[in-house]
Amino acid sequence: xxxxxxxxxxxxxxxxxxxxxxxxxxxxxxxxxxxxxxxxxxxxxxxxxxxxxxxxxxxxxxxxxxxxxxxxxxxxxxxxxxxxxxxxxxxxxxxxxxxxxxxxxxxxxxx
Amino acid sequence: xxxxxxxxxxxxxxxxxxxxxxxxxxxxxxxxxxxxxxxxxxxxxxxxxxxxxxxxxxxxxxxxxxxxxxxxxxxxxxxxxxxxxxxxxxxxxxxxxxxxxxxxxxxxxxx
Numbered sequence: 001x002x003x004x005x006x007x008x009x010x011x012x013x014x015x016x017x018x019x020x021x022x023x024x025x026x027x028x029x030x031x032x033x034x035x036x037x038x039x040x041x042x043x044x045x046x047x048x049x050x051x052x053x054x055x056x057x058x059x060x061x062x063x064x065x066x067x068x069x070x071x072x073x074x075x076x077x078x079x080x081x082x083x084x085x086x087x088x089x090x091x092x093x094x095x096x097x098x099x100x101x102x103x104x105x106x107x108x109x110x111x
Numbered sequence: 112x113x114x115x116x117x118x119x120x121x122x123x124x125x126x127x128x129x130x131x132x133x134x135x136x137x138x139x140x141x142x143x144x145x146x147x148x149x150x151x152x153x154x155x156x157x158x159x160x161x162x163x164x165x166x167x168x169x170x171x172x173x174x175x176x177x178x179x180x181x182x183x184x185x186x187x188x189x190x191x192x193x194x195x196x197x198x199x200x201x202x203x204x205x206x207x208x209x210x211x212x213x214x215x216x217x218x219x220x221x222x
Binding site: 032034036042043044046049051059088090092094097098099100102103104105107 | 117143145147152153154155156157160162201203205207208209210211212213214215
């Protein structure tokens, strides 16, 4: 069966520090991969999605970037965190358009 | 551009009462439609989905949703709410590779 791993579960980082959140999927090949951010009262905002290795589409311009170095690995990064980057980050995968499967999320607090 | 609107930010219902959560979408064609539920600090779990065919779809945990093309709506319903249904509910659409979510409705269940 397919599983998705997302880590760390919680993270507290100072302003200006770098960020790396990792997401891996097991049990499937060539999934579509997604990064979402959930801020209080703002629902889930699609940040990046990827349909293949090295293929990244950005939905909104911001202080973050994403990479897909391997088929089932999706990384969310920042060179210098801002206070506004705080939030709950969710990774998800899908094979077709029929369902997105979510990780357990990372709570990021920038202080 | 596609969008998903959940007009109710927060809803409170009594246990045993009926529930309806509203969702409207904006898209040129009929997208794939979804309802997800999120418990605090967790990822999202799929409740139900609609692709085509019967406009009334049944999901897990006793939930159902009805697609109304004329109203561009996909409202979620449950005839009798349980205390364990307290959570955040998200409506979503897929327009081809991307899943877009509404801002969510927070459900409180009172005894």
